[in-house]
Amino acid sequence: MDKPVKPDLQFAKEIIKAGGESLKKCYQCSTCTVVCNLSPEDKPFPRKEMLYAQWGLKEKLFKNPDIWLCHHCGDCTAYCPRGAKPGEVLGAVRKLMIKNYSPPSFLANWVADPKYLLLIFLIPLLFFLGEMALLGYFSGIEIPRGENGEMSYVAFLPPVPWIDIPFMAIAGFAVICFYLGVKKYWLDLTEGVELKRKDIYNCIYETIKDILLHKKFQLCTLNKNRSTAHLLVLYAFIGLAITTGIAAFYEWVLRWEAPYPQTNIVKIIGNISGIALVIGMLLIIANRTKNAVKQGLGSYFDWLLITIIFAVGITGFLAEILREAEVETLGYASYIAHLVFVFALFAYAPHSKMAHMVYRTTAMVFAKTAMREEVKKEEAA
Ligand code: SF4
Ligand code: SF4
Structure with missing residues (x-):
């Protein structure tokens, strides 16, 4: 019964x-x-x-x-x-x-509740300012410049390991949180369910292909532009991950110090990805506001992620332009702001809306293994 x-x-x-x-x-x-x-x-x-x-x-x-x-x-x-x-x-x-x-669930509470908004940005801000205070930057020392006397964020900031190691630590923290979350979710999804397909790696491959082509988004009716906007942001993130990988290779293996010329591959991929990110986010914001009455504006949770990603793109460009123009104080402030937003993006990824990329992917893989694929209405008719 x-x-x-x-x-x-x-x-x-x-x-x-x-x-x-x-x-x-x-x-x-x-x-x-x-x-x-x-x-x-x-x-x-x-x-x-x-x-x-x-x-x-x-x-x-x-x-x-x-x-x-x-x-x-x-x-x-x-x-x-x-x-x-x-x-x-x-x-x-x-x-x-x-x-x-x-x-831990308290981080999800912080990210979901506007009363913690200041706190989630204050943590990385105080961290970076604290590092700079330790180096004596607030005791009137002259701001260091690059090898050729140019304005340089690498020379201004605490030594590279002081930045890279904390970022690697928070990325590792995010990976552990995601691993534990996905494991628990997968166990819940599969409890008492017969997985009809045993070729899990093929299911993962097919899911990644669907995501890269944004097949599901293209089935939306009223908000077709959403697919283009989301796709731009997705490829921008892939491009920025490649950029970070190349920059790390330059720094840690080849020992080449930034800033790199605009013609360097790392700048070319980084700038194209940055432009795609900003345009994609502008389209997402425009779509959401244009369709707000019919389709809903979205929650604080949605808008927090939109704001963080948009701010990552804008502060990144601002810092680059101001460095090229040798506008020091504003340039340094923009770069610190950029680091704060990148930190927030990574550190809170498992607890913010960013987690959708992992949990949705898991559900899509499950749908394939359980052969629970969607059938379009017109095909079924
Ligand atoms: S449930 Fe609603 S919002 Fe979700 S995919 Fe279907 S139509 Fe879109
Ligand atoms: S009333 Fe309920 S079932 Fe009907 S369309 Fe709205 S949400 Fe769906």
Whole structure:
């Protein structure tokens, strides 16, 4: 006999507080499921998730890959006749899932709550300022310059290991948090489920291909531009990771000190990626504000990540332009701000919306192993 359903109204309240305020308006008409182009014929979403959320069925929501198979396109929100905003409700559930899976949960609380906004940026700022104070930069010493007397962030900043080692430490911390979170999520997803495909590496390969081509995003109806914007940001991140790798090789292996000329490959890839990042983020902001009435503006959680990524791009360019123009004080301040935002991006990645790239990828791999691929409505008709 099936177990009786036990509503958890406390959890339903948590979803409401996390951004699912409109949850109670849903009257289960299923329009959202019909319009969602990512919803599979077998166990379609998001109508059933709206019901689970109203009843506060935490386990059913958390062990459900559909929460992450939703790409938050907002089509369902636009067509919901009751204004229940299912896209936003699923976004709120994802936020609670990140807190549940990524340890330590207090960091997720910091990232999700505006009252900690100052604190999350103050930590890296005080860290960098503290390093500079230790080196005597606030005791009136002359700011060092590069080998040829040029303005140089490498000469100005604490020695390279003082910057690189803390960044490597926070990147390692993020990897451990993600590893623990994904392991727990995968165990929950696969509990009692028969994995029909055993070729897990092929499933991972197919998922990465889908992500690189943004196949799922292209199925969105109302907000088609979202795919281009998101794709630009994705490739910008890949380009910036390559840039960082080359710069580390220059510094640690070849012992070549920055700044590098604009014609150097590291600058070319870095600048192109930076431009793609800023344009992609501007498009994301424009899309969100343009479609806010129909599809929802998104929560504080969404906007915090948008702000951090945008600030990483802008402060990076500002620092570069000001260095080329030899505008010292503003240039140094921009560079410190850039480091603070990059630190925040990495350190809080497992607890911010950035975690979507890992948990959604896990859910997509699971969907392939369980052969739970979506069937487009027109194919099924
Ligand atoms: S969320 Fe809206 S469209 Fe979906 S079932 Fe509820 S009322 Fe209908
Ligand atoms: S936001 Fe888009 S992908 Fe998510 S359930 Fe709604 S229509 Fe489907």
